[in-house]
Amino acid sequence: MPVMTYIDAINTALDEEMTRDEQVFIIGEDVGKMGGVFKATKGLQEKFGVDRVIDSPLAEGVIVSSSIGAAMAGMRPVAEIQFADFITPAMDAITQQAAKLRYRSAGTQTCPLTVRVCYGGGVGGGLYHSQTNTSWFIHTPGLVVVAPSTAYDAKGLLKSAIRDDNPVMFFEHKKLYRSVKEEVPDEDFTVPLMKAEVKKSGSDLTVISYGYTLQLSLQAAEKMKQQHGVDVEVVDLRTLVPLDKDTFLESVARTNRVVIVHEDNRTLGIGAEISAVIAEQAFDCLDAPITRVTAPDVPAVPFSAPLEHFYMPSVEKIVAAMERTIRY
Amino acid sequence: MATQVERITTFPNFAGDSAFAIGEYEQKSLPLAVETLQRLYSYMLKCRTVEERIRILFRQGRFAGNYFAAVGQEATQVGVTMDLLPEDTIAPSHRNFITHIMKGTPLPQLLAQIYGRKTSPDQGRSAPAHCGYAPLNIITPASTIAAQLNIGTGIALAYKMRQQRNVVVALSGEGSTSLGFWHEAVNFAGLHKLPMVIVVENNGWAESVPVTLQTAVTDISEKAKAYGIPGVTVDGNDVVEVYQAARTAITRAREGQGPTLLECKTYRWYGHSEIDPAKYREPREVQEWKGRDPIPRMERFLEEQGIWTNDWKQNLLKEFEAEIEQAIAFAEASPFPEPEEALDHVYSFDIRERELAPKTWEPKLGR
Numbered sequence A: 001m002p003v004m005t006y007i008d009a010i011n012t013a014l015d016e017e018m019t020r021d022e023q024v025f026i027i028g029e030d031v032g033k034m035g036g037v038f039k040a041t042k043g044l045q046e047k048f049g050v051d052r053v054i055d056s057p058l059a060e061g062v063i064v065s066s067s068i069g070a071a072m073a074g075m076r077p078v079a080e081i082q083f084a085d086f087i088t089p090a091m092d093a094i095t096q097q098a099a100k101l102r103y104r105s106a107g108t109q110t111c112p113l114t115v116r117v118c119y120g121g122g123v124g125g126g127l128y129h130s131q132t133n134t135s136w137f138i139h140t141p142g143l144v145v146v147a148p149s150t151a152y153d154a155k156g157l158l159k160s161a162i163r164d165d166n167p168v169m170f171f172e173h174k175k176l177y178r179s180v181k182e183e184v185p186d187e188d189f190t191v192p193l194m195k196a197e198v199k200k201s202g203s204d205l206t207v208i209s210y211g212y213t214l215q216l217s218l219q220a221a222e223k224m225k226q227q228h229g230v231d232v233e234v235v236d237l238r239t240l241v242p243l244d245k246d247t248f249l250e251s252v253a254r255t256n257r258v259v260i261v262h263e264d265n266r267t268l269g270i271g272a273e274i275s276a277v278i279a280e281q282a283f284d285c286l287d288a289p290i291t292r293v294t295a296p297d298v299p300a301v302p303f304s305a306p307l308e309h310f311y312m313p314s315v316e317k318i319v320a321a322m323e324r325t326i327r328y
Numbered sequence B: 001m002a003t004q005v006e007r008i009t010t011f012p013n014f015a016g017d018s019a020f021a022i023g024e025y026e027q028k029s030l031p032l033a034v035e036t037l038q039r040l041y042s043y044m045l046k047c048r049t050v051e052e053r054i055r056i057l058f059r060q061g062r063f064a065g066n067y068f069a070a071v072g073q074e075a076t077q078v079g080v081t082m083d084l085l086p087e088d089t090i091a092p093s094h095r096n097f098i099t100h101i102m103k104g105t106p107l108p109q110l111l112a113q114i115y116g117r118k119t120s121p122d123q124g125r126s127a128p129a130h131c132g133y134a135p136l137n138i139i140t141p142a143s144t145i146a147a148q149l150n151i152g153t154g155i156a157l158a159y160k161m162r163q164q165r166n167v168v169v170a171l172s173g174e175g176s177t178s179l180g181f182w183h184e185a186v187n188f189a190g191l192h193k194l195p196m197v198i199v200v201e202n203n204g205w206a207e208s209v210p211v212t213l214q215t216a217v218t219d220i221s222e223k224a225k226a227y228g229i230p231g232v233t234v235d236g237n238d239v240v241e242v243y244q245a246a247r248t249a250i251t252r253a254r255e256g257q258g259p260t261l262l263e264c265k266t267y268r269w270y271g272h273s274e275i276d277p278a279k280y281r282e283p284r285e286v287q288e289w290k291g292r293d294p295i296p297r298m299e300r301f302l303e304e305q306g307i308w309t310n311d312w313k314q315n316l317l318k319e320f321e322a323e324i325e326q327a328i329a330f331a332e333a334s335p336f337p338e339p340e341e342a343l344d345h346v347y348s349f350d351i352r353e354r355e356l357a358p359k360t361w362e363p364k365l366g367r
């Protein structure tokens, strides 16, 4: 089995899906000859031609809305948003068009679209190249929102997203692109959407996360074991909407303690929803208050290193939250 | 200019098999075939009849929504859509309800849409102004102005990729041309030579804002220059002129020569919607435009050619009115959707159970 980075996994998934299905095409800024600013589409235009890997004009609105139209006509477009921060010109297309199309047409018009969004901080990207704005989309029913944390999941989930008949927002954390590496099968496999996964089982505390902070949570779990002998279970949401509640509720029912970690701003981030679900549906299972580790409610990710460090969730912050929860 | 593509009528109950022989076309050197002229006329008449009837229904309080009538603009909407094939796409705006009639969406279903009934194309979901019809490729865009144009580019892109000889006719008002993504769409269509006709129905007003506060150009079609595509302005109240310009544009698009921006200068007789008394306009302006009503204008023209009689018109009207009455009866007899249907068609899978009966966790044993 080849060892792949997260970005290789994405590139392989795109390659395989385009080979498998002629209706799949890519559109986005710099996705052609350049292969994308992060090289997610490297080599694909050479292989599949300029008509299937389209270098779009600098216009996110039309990148997504032309993809929606093509999807309505039965194609399977994969649109790339170079930086999540620049998705705002496409917000109408995503939230008003793609998300509502099936609903408003009573299922007679559908939108099998994948929008790949590069997001996330921790790389010194500054105010407009670091944002985690998954909450904008998890608040929009009709969209499926996916955010893999591993290379294996990145490949398997992207393939599922492309084959799915719903509009899928596929969030790729830029810090994961080259920092995680693992064995990923070279052959065709998929990872199901809408299924969370217990990435590490444990009996004393549940940590729920996704994306880059899932990796941080795994490291924090390791520290808890070493330093305190605490056995932490790590739940990876993988799909943020529709949320696989059962997997984390079952986990909380086993461990009775929960820490939620995300890089999105705190207010109305997914942690708020997960807390509410646990409070409503599994209140009796809790031995300690629910704890959240999130980015603060500031308008953007600051550039200067100490500021960004303060902004981002970290292993230390997660460990501290776990300790508090265990000690309660 | 002769179109290369065979025209397929999707008009469900075309009432135009009149007494006039099609062969007369040659002798009279008419601009178009007799049958075409008569069809253009009778479509306009039908659309007018339907919309005026809907306006009455609104004033009678027989449906709950609102309506955006295109009365006065029939020549434009009929002219640009008459030659479309079922496989072609219409990307309509809020004021294009009658393009459904042109494409062939069954009238009873359309009336059911107005009444929000289960039997409508989208089972009562969207307001009448924004309904689509999938079987005949009428897209269902959101209400965001100009958005349909952007979605239309993608459908045109798919046609091009698959080498399908189909076109997308996207319609919007002059107000839409001020939006950023109107320009994104036209730029993209021009760049990829997409098979599109971008129709701007310049009716002078975007709600209460006159076109002079909308843009500094006199002819919206000038904007085409910026995108390397032809821009044409026509008298939007002259159905023959609109039809001919549209046919040229549609043929160009079908033959892979790319999009055309077609501006039709026209006027809406009534308010922006049924709840707008349109007090911002001078009565004189309205009167002037009513004087340019495309329907009597076409009647005079056809009569001069000896291919129109009042009897024929009255017969058409009778037929249209009967059809509308039936459609209204169908709509009013149709059930409303069940309340829980609000949870359907969110995703490709069902969420009803999840929403209605969420799992409640069992309390831990021994607690």
Ligand SMILES: Cc1ncc(C[n+]2csc(CCOP(=O)(O)OP(=O)(O)O)c2C)c(N)n1
Pocket: B094, B095, B143, B144, B145, B172, B173, B174, B175, B176, B177, B201, B203, B205, B206, B207, B272
């Ligand atoms: C982006 C957006 N802004 C505002 C509105 C509200 N609105 C609906 S129709 C309309 C005027 C449209 O004018 P125009 O494009 O000229 O079309 P017309 O109504 O004249 O046919 C406005 C402001 C909207 N639907 N979408």
